[in-house]
Amino acid sequence: MQRKAQPVIKALITGILLIAVTTVMSLAQVRTTASPQKPLKVFVSVDMEGIWGVVHGNQCSADSPEYQLARKWMVEDVNAVVKGLFEAGATEVVVNDSHGSMRNIIASDLDPRAQLISGSPKPLSMMEGIDSTFQACVFVGYHARAGSAPAILDHTISGAAIFAIKINGIEMPELGINAAIAGYYQVPVVLLTGDTETCRQAQELLGKDLIVVPVKEAVNRFAARNFAREKVLNDLREGAKKALSSVGIIKPYVLQPPYQFEIDFHHSNQAELGLLIPGVRRPSPRTLVFNTQDYLEGFKLMRALIALASVS
Numbered sequence: 001m002q003r004k005a006q007p008v009i010k011a012l013i014t015g016i017l018l019i020a021v022t023t024v025m026s027l028a029q030v031r032t033t034a035s036p037q038k039p040l041k042v043f044v045s046v047d048m049e050g051i052w053g054v055v056h057g058n059q060c061s062a063d064s065p066e067y068q069l070a071r072k073w074m075v076e077d078v079n080a081v082v083k084g085l086f087e088a089g090a091t092e093v094v095v096n097d098s099h100g101s102m103r104n105i106i107a108s109d110l111d112p113r114a115q116l117i118s119g120s121p122k123p124l125s126m127m128e129g130i131d132s133t134f135q136a137c138v139f140v141g142y143h144a145r146a147g148s149a150p151a152i153l154d155h156t157i158s159g160a161a162i163f164a165i166k167i168n169g170i171e172m173p174e175l176g177i178n179a180a181i182a183g184y185y186q187v188p189v190v191l192l193t194g195d196t197e198t199c200r201q202a203q204e205l206l207g208k209d210l211i212v213v214p215v216k217e218a219v220n221r222f223a224a225r226n227f228a229r230e231k232v233l234n235d236l237r238e239g240a241k242k243a244l245s246s247v248g249i250i251k252p253y254v255l256q257p258p259y260q261f262e263i264d265f266h267h268s269n270q271a272e273l274g275l276l277i278p279g280v281r282r283p284s285p286r287t288l289v290f291n292t293q294d295y296l297e298g299f300k301l302m303r304a305l306i307a308l309a310s311v312s
Helices: 002-032 067-087 172-184 194-208 229-246 295-308
Strands: 042-047 092-097 115-117 137-141 162-167 188-194 211-220 223-225 259-265 283-285 287-292
Touching: 042 067, 067 092, 067 188, 067 229, 115 162, 137 162, 137 172, 137 194, 137 229, 162 172, 172 188, 172 194, 172 223, 172 259, 172 283, 172 295, 188 194, 259 295, 287 295
Parallel strands: 042 092, 042 137, 092 115, 137 188, 188 211
Antiparallel strands: 162 259, 211 223, 259 287, 283 287
């Protein structure tokens, strides 16, 4: 009986071993073909005054021979950030050219992994393209609000028209206005680059957890100490990597309705055409005020009032 049973036992053992091997191989295949990487979309808004090397308005103007070199610095700063974002796990990066005509970044020089939004006008201006599918927002090359010192080329949206902009009583730099658009979509701003004063204003408004990378220190409005170039590019890359690790920690910047927008112009005539729009009030000769329940509606009306001021 024992001899007759031996072949049966061997067959059973062989069958069990085959099943075990097949199971192990199947599990290994499952691990190998695991679910794809979780999407990590990052929106990047890029201005020009806060780019390394830029110290004067001529460098930001297409009419100046200095502009082409500033464009080169601009794309180098952006590419350093984009590289860091992808190294930190970003699956998609959308870059929005946000300065002047918004046609500054040379598309062929941008990191080919990034998408570029270029040209103007755009409904959301510096924040065109952002929505609730993004997990993080980054501001590159930003500048301080109008009236800051020392700060390179300080202004708020329009240097020719705007003295100050307040939203719910808070005097806002562009970084605050735009961070609230990101917050509208529940997207946190995790990184900002610019001069030291801009970085200070950003952390004061958005919180100390915000990662900032200063690329220069202003001496006055038209002069700065630019930090060592290679170090800056490395800092931008490393700052981007560090910033993505804070996703889920930094909260979106959300203002609460109702929203009161107060726009102070340089000259009283710049406030006159805005009164043609229903709901806009003029509490003083060069100030327009309005209220809204929707932040994006308020942002767009504010932009319209600034555009009207430019032709007054």
